[in-house]
Amino acid sequence: MAIxxxxxxxQSISESQNFELNETNGSRSDLAIQDDVHFPDGGVKAWRxxxxxFLAFIASIGFMSGGSIFQSYxxxxxxxxxxxxxxxxxxxxxxxxxxxxxxxAGRLSDKxxxxxxxxxxxxxxxxxxxxxxxxxxxxxxxxxxxxCEALGMGLIFTPALAVQSQWFLKRRGFVVGxxxxxxxxxxxxxxxxxxxxxxxxxxxxxxxxRIIGFMQLGLMIAATLLVQPRFPRISEYDVLPVRxxxxxxxxxxxxxxxxxxxxxxxxxxxxxxxYAMQSGASASLSFYTAAILNGGxxxxxxxxxxxxxxxxxxFNSLTVTxxxxxxxxxxxxGAQHIDAIIVWAVMYGVLSGxxxxxxxxxxxxxxxxxxxxxxxxxxxxxxxx
Numbered sequence: 436m437a438i439x440x441x442x443x444x445x446q447s448i449s450e451s452q453n454f455e456l457n458e459t460n461g462s463r464s465d466l467a468i469q470d471d472v473h474f475p476d477g478g479v480k481a482w483r484x485x486x487x488x489f490l491a492f493i494a495s496i497g498f499m500s501g502g503s504i505f506q507s508y509x510x511x512x513x514x515x516x517x518x519x520x521x522x523x524x525x526x527x528x529x530x531x532x533x534x535x536x537x538x539x540a541g542r543l544s545d546k547x548x549x550x551x552x553x554x555x556x557x558x559x560x561x562x563x564x565x566x567x568x569x570x571x572x573x574x575x576x577x578x579x580x581x582x583c584e585a586l587g588m589g590l591i592f593t594p595a596l597a598v599q600s601q602w603f604l605k606r607r608g609f610v611v612g613x614x615x616x617x618x619x620x621x622x623x624x625x626x627x628x629x630x631x632x633x634x635x636x637x638x639x640x641x642x643x644x645r646i647i648g649f650m651q652l653g654l655m656i657a658a659t660l661l662v663q664p665r666f667p668r669i670s671e672y673d674v675l676p677v678r679x680x681x682x683x684x685x686x687x688x689x690x691x692x693x694x695x696x697x698x699x700x701x702x703x704x705x706x707x708x709x710y711a712m713q714s715g716a717s718a719s720l721s722f723y724t725a726a727i728l729n730g731g732x733x734x735x736x737x738x739x740x741x742x743x744x745x746x747x748x749x750f751n752s753l754t755v756t757x758x759x760x761x762x763x764x765x766x767x768x769g770a771q772h773i774d775a776i777i778v779w780a781v782m783y784g785v786l787s788g789x790x791x792x793x794x795x796x797x798x799x800x801x802x803x804x805x806x807x808x809x810x811x812x813x814x815x816x817x818x819x820x
């Protein structure tokens with residue numbers, strides 16, 4: 436185990452080795468219940484950390500969640516000469532960055548605290564947004580709004596989310612869902628603001644992106660100051676137990692399941708706006724479909740977390756919701772008119788948002804100790820590529 440600066444932390448690490456869960460019936464084992472005392476499940480530091488994670492998700496993943504507005508705007512204006520499938524790479528690269536850089540961000544967070552990856556991630560994310568504001572050609576948007584922001588979002592994603600599981604156990608589903616709902620709040624704010632600036636106020640794309648960049652910077656400064664790790668900085672740190680990750684059957688099966696889910700769950704998040712435009716909706720109403728989808732996801736983040744905490748269990752809740760989400764995803768085929776698209780967007784938003792919110796609590800239960808929750812979450816993100 437690691438050598439820590441405080442005897443209390445050493446005792447906590449030793450005791451956390453007994454942290455096990457019995458998910459065969461969707462409930463926690465007696466041993467886990469006894470260890471509840473080691474999770475504050477409240478307090479000023481815990482709740483300010485949750486608030487910081489919420490703000491970080493508004494600024495980062497929330498911007499990506501509203502990315503369908505830029506997909507449709509670039510197709511019709513700025514990059515009208517480019518193929519729509521090429522433009523889709525901008526949002527796809529952002530999503531890839533959240534997964535690929537997640538393992539490194541989780542590792543940095545566990546070893547040095549979340550402030551380091553959050554600060555570096557803020558720099559690259561805001562830099563990408565600002566560089567996109569002066570971009571003119573497709574490759575420039577791909578490098579700035581695509582790769583540069585992907586690096587920033589990836590460094591922010593895991594620390595802002597995983598650190599919550601160090602503070603909460605009984606309320607973990609609710610708190611992680613609340614933090615994840617920040618992406619849906621951002622997914623409402625950014626499309627509505629972009630629609631107002633671009634379609635009504637006549638603000639240029641460049642200044643729209645600059646305004647967003649400054650807002651992202653302010654939100655991330657507040658988030659970085661608010662998010663606090665539960666454990667002090669560790670002077671020496673053992674190598675992440677990769678062997679244990681690959682020999683734990685539950686973790687491997689969980690990772691494989693999420694690889695399959697990740698292949699399809701995000702497609703509507705990037706194509707809902709252009710799909711609405713293709714179905715005859717106005718540009719303004721099409722922009723709002725992204726906000727509607729995120730509004731549904733906001734409700735889903737809270738609902739499933741509360742259900743999981745109430746006794747259903749995280750894995751049982753995840754299984755049922757995944758099946759329901761798959762059924763609703765196929766129903767998209769029948770949504771041909773704007774009213775049907777709106778109804779479908781709400782339903783899919785609720786279910787897909789719930790799934791995105793609950794994966795971290797599930798994986799946190801499989802981590803060998805609470806101290807490596809960030810690395811364990813990052814590991815799952817990495818292998819979901």
